[in-house]
Amino acid sequence: MAYQALYRTYRPQQFSQMAGQQHITTILKNQVRENQFSHAYLFCGSRGTGKTTAARILARAINCLDPKEGEPCGACPNCRLAAGQNGDIIEIDAASNNGVDNVRDLISQAQFAPLQLKYRVFIIDEVHMLSGPAFNALLKTLEEPPAHVVFIMATTEPQKLPATIISRCQRFDFHRLSVPEIISYLQFVLQSAGAAMEPDGLRLIARAAEGGMRDALSLLDQCLSSCGNEILARDVENVLGTTGEDALFDMGEHLLGGNARAALLALNELIRRGKDLTVFAGELAGHFRSLLLVKACGASEELLSCTADTLARYEKQAQKYPGPRLLYAMEQLSRAQNDMRYFPSPRMLMETVLVRIAQPEEDRDVLALAARVSLLEQKLANIQEKGLAAPAPRVPEPPVYAPDDYLPEPPPEEYYPPLPEEPAAPAPKPEPKPAPKPAPKPAPKAEPEPVQPSAPAAAADGSADSVWKQVLQNLLHINAMVHKFAAYGQGTALQDGLLTVSFLPEYKGKMGMLTNKMAQDALQQAAQAVQPGLQLSIIESSQGNDAADLVGLFKDKLTIS
Numbered sequence: 001m002a003y004q005a006l007y008r009t010y011r012p013q014q015f016s017q018m019a020g021q022q023h024i025t026t027i028l029k030n031q032v033r034e035n036q037f038s039h040a041y042l043f044c045g046s047r048g049t050g051k052t053t054a055a056r057i058l059a060r061a062i063n064c065l066d067p068k069e070g071e072p073c074g075a076c077p078n079c080r081l082a083a084g085q086n087g088d089i090i091e092i093d094a095a096s097n098n099g100v101d102n103v104r105d106l107i108s109q110a111q112f113a114p115l116q117l118k119y120r121v122f123i124i125d126e127v128h129m130l131s132g133p134a135f136n137a138l139l140k141t142l143e144e145p146p147a148h149v150v151f152i153m154a155t156t157e158p159q160k161l162p163a164t165i166i167s168r169c170q171r172f173d174f175h176r177l178s179v180p181e182i183i184s185y186l187q188f189v190l191q192s193a194g195a196a197m198e199p200d201g202l203r204l205i206a207r208a209a210e211g212g213m214r215d216a217l218s219l220l221d222q223c224l225s226s227c228g229n230e231i232l233a234r235d236v237e238n239v240l241g242t243t244g245e246d247a248l249f250d251m252g253e254h255l256l257g258g259n260a261r262a263a264l265l266a267l268n269e270l271i272r273r274g275k276d277l278t279v280f281a282g283e284l285a286g287h288f289r290s291l292l293l294v295k296a297c298g299a300s301e302e303l304l305s306c307t308a309d310t311l312a313r314y315e316k317q318a319q320k321y322p323g324p325r326l327l328y329a330m331e332q333l334s335r336a337q338n339d340m341r342y343f344p345s346p347r348m349l350m351e352t353v354l355v356r357i358a359q360p361e362e363d364r365d366v367l368a369l370a371a372r373v374s375l376l377e378q379k380l381a382n383i384q385e386k387g388l389a390a391p392a393p394r395v396p397e398p399p400v401y402a403p404d405d406y407l408p409e410p411p412p413e414e415y416y417p418p419l420p421e422e423p424a425a426p427a428p429k430p431e432p433k434p435a436p437k438p439a440p441k442p443a444p445k446a447e448p449e450p451v452q453p454s455a456p457a458a459a460a461d462g463s464a465d466s467v468w469k470q471v472l473q474n475l476l477h478i479n480a481m482v483h484k485f486a487a488y489g490q491g492t493a494l495q496d497g498l499l500t501v502s503f504l505p506e507y508k509g510k511m512g513m514l515t516n517k518m519a520q521d522a523l524q525q526a527a528q529a530v531q532p533g534l535q536l537s538i539i540e541s542s543q544g545n546d547a548a549d550l551v552g553l554f555k556d557k558l559t560i561s
Contacts, residue, residue, distance in 0.1 A: 006217040019184065033069060042153050042169035047215070048213050060082040081117065088119070089123070107138070122152070128161055177211050177212070182216045183206050189220065248284060255329060255354060263355075264355070292326045298315075323374075325378075464492035486519075489503055
């Protein structure tokens with residue numbers, strides 16, 4: 001008989017034999033026990049988590065003639081028939097049968113009654129690979145199938161299924177298996193196969209499987225074929241192509257300590273031993289992840305699946321270095337692991353990344369700057385621990401003052417200039433007799449000052465010409481332009497506080513200049529400066545003689561005719 005792989009030889013035959021997934025197996029057993037199972041199921045989850053195994057166990061359980069607590073008995077005729085190839089339990093690979101014609105054939109087969117068992121069970125694996133027309137053709141039969149038909153569909157990508165398909169099924173999500181669950185089942189398989197393996201080797205396989213039992217059994221099968229029935233942890237490392245914990249911790253010390261030369265020499269030794277750089281980058285990134293988790297959460301066994309000794313080593317190394325350094329290293333390694341698939345020289349890329357991690361001062365990234373600060377702080381702390389640090393500058397203590405110290409001290413004597421000596425008071429003298437007052441001298445004639453508008457100036461005599469001249473003189477200080485045109489006035493007359501000035505017809509242009517508001521204000525202001533209350537009237541004379549009898553008297557304003 002040909003050799004059969006371990007994941008096929010030791011496939012569970014009952015729900016209780018499945019590793020993990022108790023949240024699903026409990027429901028399925030209760031449905032079988034109560035005979036209230038559904039007509040359609042949808043099993044979702046990542047690879048190797050037991051979807052197909054659970055579907056086969058469920059198919060046997062609902063056809064079992066004497067189920068035991070929801071489990072197939074394995075002894076009745078139906079269980080023996082379902083254990084092998086049977087026409088009533090049909091498995092379909094939707095990846096290769098994804099057309100609408102394949103679904104039509106399935107629907108036509110569903111119309112027939114089972115040949116030997118109680119129900120016809122259709123197990124459709126990778127159902128997300130069906131085409132759109134195939135899903136549409138399956139909808140009606142999936143919603144209301146014949147009473148003797150049960151559909152069990154399995155998929156790793158439920159997001160690709162139409163909502164109309166999901167709503168017609170009972171959905172169960174299979175979780176990834178934990179490291180302890182995988183180790184427990186591997187020990188059962190090794191015991192059944194008559195082999196043994198070191199605990200560290202089992203842990204390496206369980207962590208490399210990434211939550212998939214089929215992957216773990218395949219790796220175990222490979223180790224048994226390579227090393228026989230006695231397997232050491234070192235043998236598992238060689239089979240997986242991984243790096244040992246000691247090498248990872250040493251590399252972490254070189255990088256976090258800033259020793260780029262030691263890190264490159266260690267990398268060269270790993271390459272000489274044939275280690276895959278992509279795998280090494282992933283393992284080193286996982287190592288820094290473990291250090292970062294220990295730094296943030298402490299020694300948490302729920303987050304790190306390792307021995308107590310390894311956990312203590314993680315905690316010791318994480319305490320020596322700050323979080324930004326660990327975060328920067330993990331980010332650089334994760335990016336390098338992704339870029340190695342496209343980089344022509346993976347070794348060159350890996351060496352560059354190691355130098356960057358060991359010497360973050362060469363990088364200008366934000367995380368690199370934070371790592372540089374953390375590195376400087378770490379170096380300073382190390383120097384201070386060794387007692388080589390320069391003494392810190394002594395801060396002088398504040399002086400303690402006595403109550404008398406708060407009184408201000410008098411300034412030195414040289415601070416004040418010497419004061420002049422006061423002369424002695426003279427002796428009282430007898431009052432002298434008053435001298436005769438000299439005759440007053442005639443005061444010199446003062447130059448005539450221009451009359452300001454704010455200071456009214458009186459006319460030398462009361463004639464109209466004299467008053468008009470004073471008005472013209474005041475205009476020079478108020479508005480020289482108005483004075484220029486007002487000087488063309490000819491005849492003047494003064495009567496009852498009204499000064500009349502006549503202009504000849506040839507000065508009509510000058511007369512028009514004096515009719516605007518600006519000239520009126522200037523003229524009136526100049527007249528008021530000569531005599532308070534003096535009114536001014538400017539007229540145009542046709543004969544050039546006095547025309548005062550033609551001008552009316554205005555009391556409150558200046559009117560120009």
